[in-house]
Amino acid sequence: MPIVVNLDVMLAKRKIRGKELAVEIGITEQNLSLLRTGKVKGVRFSTLEQICQVLECQPGDILEYIPDN
Numbered sequence: 001m002p003i004v005v006n007l008d009v010m011l012a013k014r015k016i017r018g019k020e021l022a023v024e025i026g027i028t029e030q031n032l033s034l035l036r037t038g039k040v041k042g043v044r045f046s047t048l049e050q051i052c053q054v055l056e057c058q059p060g061d062i063l064e065y066i067p068d069n
Contacts, residue, residue, distance in 0.1 A: 004064045005038045010055050025050040 011018060024034040034040050038050065048059055057059075 002066055002068055003038070004066055005036060005062065005065055007036045007051070007062050010057055010061055012055075014055050016055065021051070023052055024054045 011021065018032055018036065019029055022029045025032075027047065035043060046061070051062060052059060
């Protein structure tokens with residue numbers, strides 16, 4: 001998959017647990033887990049915005065495009 005989710009990296013850098021982030025942005029831990037593993041087909045901009053607010057980062061810090069070779 002050419003889009004890689006680096007949410008775990010940002011959580012580690014900010015020293016925030018997934019459970020804390022889920023509570024802060026108002027989604028279930030299960031849905032956050034699906035996002036962290038890249039098993040979702042899409043993410044709402046509002047959710048991405050909330051993640052960026054809590055983690056004090058940019059969308060590009062979380063989502064990365066890696067072309068297939």
